[in-house]
Amino acid sequence: MDKEYVGFAALPNQLHRKSVKKGFDFTLMVAGESGLGKSTLINSLFLTNLYEDRHLPEASARLTQTLTIERRGVEIEEGGIKVKLTLVDTPGFGDSVDCSDCWLPVVRFIEEQFEQYLRDESGLNRKNIQDSRVHCCLYFISPFGRGLRPLDVAFLRAVHDKVNIIPVIAKADALMPKETQALKQRIRDQLKEEEINIYQFPDCDSDEDEDFKRQDAEMKESIPFAVVGSCEVVRDGGTRPVRGRRYSWGTVEVENPHHCDFLNLRRMLVQTHLQDLKEVTHDILYEGYRASCLQSLARPGARDRASRR
Numbered sequence: 623m624d625k626e627y628v629g630f631a632a633l634p635n636q637l638h639r640k641s642v643k644k645g646f647d648f649t650l651m652v653a654g655e656s657g658l659g660k661s662t663l664i665n666s667l668f669l670t671n672l673y674e675d676r677h678l679p680e681a682s683a684r685l686t687q688t689l690t691i692e693r694r695g696v697e698i699e700e701g702g703i704k705v706k707l708t709l710v711d712t713p714g715f716g717d718s719v720d721c722s723d724c725w726l727p728v729v730r731f732i733e734e735q736f737e738q739y740l741r742d743e744s745g746l747n748r749k750n751i752q753d754s755r756v757h758c759c760l761y762f763i764s765p766f767g768r769g770l771r772p773l774d775v776a777f778l779r780a781v782h783d784k785v786n787i788i789p790v791i792a793k794a795d796a797l798m799p800k801e802t803q804a805l806k807q808r809i810r811d812q813l814k815e816e817e818i819n820i821y822q823f824p825d826c827d828s829d830e831d832e833d834f835k836r837q838d839a840e841m842k843e844s845i846p847f848a849v850v851g852s853c854e855v856v857r858d859g860g861t862r863p864v865r866g867r868r869y870s871w872g873t874v875e876v877e878n879p880h881h882c883d884f885l886n887l888r889r890m891l892v893q894t895h896l897q898d899l900k901e902v903t904h905d906i907l908y909e910g911y912r913a914s915c916l917q918s919l920a921r922p923g924a925r926d927r928a929s930r931r
């Protein structure tokens with residue numbers, strides 16, 4: 623006799639419907655040296671005014687220097703799927719004479735979101751927690767140097783066990799393709815030497831189709847992503863408006879895969895790895911933070927010290 627059909631097979635649909643109704647939330651931070659185009663890239667990534675069917679805030683407003691940590695919420699809806707995106711723009715490092723600890727407020731911000739989540743999780747309202755944890759940090763590296771500077775290393779070391787780091791080479795239009803490849807290799811070597819953990823892309827499932835596997839391999843090879851941002855829409859040749867940077871020698875198109883890795887970066891953030899970044903944040907980074915909090919409370923005398931605060 624055939625097995626009786628109970629209906630579990632519909633569970634994924636139920637879960638899917640529930641998630642779609644609730645929407646997905648995701649928090650993305652940008653950090654790095656001042657003036658490397660962090661705010662511009664955020665605008666280019668999500669606040670695009672090229673897609674007329676999306677209702678988004680005016681993207682082309684002139685950008686000013688970011689002086690405090692700014693959080694901006696954007697709701698993107700495509701094909702009935704809602705993503706509530708929180709973008710965290712941080713002040714650039716390196717403006718003051720002594721900036722050895724100018725990145726501390728950013729580290730503190732990331733930790734505070736964990737602290738908040740831990741408090742909420744142990745509170746009465748734990749079913750309705752607003753998750754403000756930073757799921758991913760795009761770390762901007764200068765295209766003009768010879769790789770990571772001591773300041774970059776110090777910051778990355780301070781946050782690599784608290785947030786998924788994705789390194790990006792900023793203003794890649796300043797480099798020739800060969801220079802970009804050399805800089806990428808240098809940065810990969812430095813990350814290894816300095817034992818800095820960046821976000822590890824999961825292995826591709828063996829049953830994925832060939833096209834997906836190829837895209838996945840291409841994405842992994844692109845790291846650190848070399849990106850170009852622009853708030854300007856240019857019409858080159860008069861046909862299609864494209865986001866780009868115009869020079870006397872031609873136009874660099876932000877969304878042209880032959881010009882930079884912008885599309886690879888956006889695809890991974892939005893289409894392919896959003897959920898994995900969230901899971902790593904919760905299961906590994908947050909759990910690690912929670913375990914270290916519990917451990918420090920268990921140490922002799924720690925309870926007394928904590929209650930005296």
Ligand SMILES: Nc1nc2c(ncn2[C@@H]2O[C@H](COP(=O)(O)OP(=O)(O)OP(=O)(O)O)[C@@H](O)[C@H]2O)c(=O)[nH]1
Pocket residue numbers: 655656657658659660661662663685686687688689712713714715792793794795796849850851852867
């Ligand atoms: N050549 C080039 N210039 C860029 C690029 N992205 C941004 N810029 C320019 O760089 C300048 C600084 O850009 P912002 O986006 O304000 O840089 P930021 O990193 O947010 O700066 P802070 O707020 O000081 O941290 C602006 O004049 C941008 O037009 C890029 O990809 N290539």
